[in-house]
Amino acid sequence: MKKYAQNTKGSLVCKAVDLLRNSEHAVVFTGAGISTPSGIPDFRSQETGLWYRFDPMQTASLSIFYKHPERFYAWLKPLAKKIWQAEPNDTHTALAKLEKMGVVKAIITQNIDRLHQKAGSKHVIELHGGMEKLICLKCGKYYDTDSFIEDLFKNNALPTCEKCQYILKPDIVLFEELLPEKAWIQADSLCCKSDLLIVIGSSLEVMPASGLPLIAIEHRAKLIINNLSATPMDRYADLLLPFPSEEIIPKIERGLIEPLTKEL
Numbered sequence: 001m002k003k004y005a006q007n008t009k010g011s012l013v014c015k016a017v018d019l020l021r022n023s024e025h026a027v028v029f030t031g032a033g034i035s036t037p038s039g040i041p042d043f044r045s046q047e048t049g050l051w052y053r054f055d056p057m058q059t060a061s062l063s064i065f066y067k068h069p070e071r072f073y074a075w076l077k078p079l080a081k082k083i084w085q086a087e088p089n090d091t092h093t094a095l096a097k098l099e100k101m102g103v104v105k106a107i108i109t110q111n112i113d114r115l116h117q118k119a120g121s122k123h124v125i126e127l128h129g130g131m132e133k134l135i136c137l138k139c140g141k142y143y144d145t146d147s148f149i150e151d152l153f154k155n156n157a158l159p160t161c162e163k164c165q166y167i168l169k170p171d172i173v174l175f176e177e178l179l180p181e182k183a184w185i186q187a188d189s190l191c192c193k194s195d196l197l198i199v200i201g202s203s204l205e206v207m208p209a210s211g212l213p214l215i216a217i218e219h220r221a222k223l224i225i226n227n228l229s230a231t232p233m234d235r236y237a238d239l240l241l242p243f244p245s246e247e248i249i250p251k252i253e254r255g256l257i258e259p260l261t262k263e264l
Contacts, residue, residue: 013248015239017255019222020103023196028095029212030109030116033201033227037246038086040113041079042201061175069167073158076170081153083112083131088119091200091245094253096120103256105194108187110202110209112172125186127179127209134168136161143168179208191216198224200245204231 020026032042058064059075088096096119098104106123107116112131116124134143141161148159148168159168173179187209191197197216204210204227213233217223225231226241226248234240241248 009243009248012239012241013251013255016224016241016248016252019196019224019239020098020252020256023103023222025194026098026104026196026198027190027194027216028098028104028107028198028200029202030095030107030111030200031202031204031227032111033203034091034245035086035089035111035113035115035201037089037091037244038113038115040082040086040115056175062177065169065174069158073152077152077156080131080149080170083114084149086113086115088115089246091249092116092119092121094250095200097253098256099123101256104198106190108190108212110206112170125183125190127173127183127187129170129172129180131170131172133171134159135171136164136166136168138164138166142171145170184208187212188215191221192219194219194221196222196224198226199231199233200226200249202227202231203229204233 032040036042059071065072092115095104095107095116099107099121106125107121108125108127109116110128112126112128114126114130114132132145134145134148135141136143139161141163143159143161145159148157151157152159160166161168191212192215194216197213199213202210204213204225210232213223213225213236217236222238223233223236224239224241225234225237226243226245228242228244
């Protein structure tokens with residue numbers, strides 16, 4: 001497949017716009033890289049990535065949550081604070097506009113920050129859950145995270161179930177946990193139906209989520225990858241966009257409603 005790697009940024013934007021215009025069921029798949037401009041760290045970048053600085057099995061696994069919840073929350077607290085303070089960036093906003101225009105049918109995300117929803121996107125599949133809810137693993141009761149945030153941030157008080165007195169777990173997927181079945185079935189179905197999948201800000205290294213682009217192309221979808229570093233799926237892509245998403249995605253969105261020049 002042609003990647004157009006030697007073309008100018010403007011010509012690549014034009015090609016992305018053409019692919020979207022010729023698409024009837026475009027789906028977007030996003031990873032942590034889309035939210036770094038909003039101040040939320042990703043997981044695998046050298047020096048700044050969370051897993052570069054922390055061993056996930058010792059901080060963000062289900063075993064650690066059960067055995068040492070204070071260690072888990074000590075790791076989560078700085079990240080949660082960044083998430084609560086974060087605002088959608090230009091990529092989130094552009095994708096919400098594309099969905100409103102009917103160009104993008106849905107967003108599948110690995111992120112737990114809910115910035116897509118905050119930007120206005122309506123059809124968002126959260127493969128790894130979201131931070132807005134807490135769950136008691138004993139009785140199954142859900143709580144709004146907002147009710148516990150002040151105590152967690154200011155007093156270091158761990159959230160507990162009012163019924164069981166168990167420490168509550170954020171409704172996110174930890175290491176050693178399976179993806180939510182409903183979210184996975186929806187994501188798989190969307191990729192099977194898609195005729196264009198746009199990957200943004202994902203290294204495509206974490207299974208099973210990283211297998212979704214392969215599902216899409218096996219069903220004859222075109223593939224666009226917008227990531228600063230190489231991914232294992234680059235060789236299958238119809239178009240590679242190795243630029244910051246907050247620069248390139250808004251240009252693509254504008255290109256669908258405005259005339260484009262090849263030197264954008």
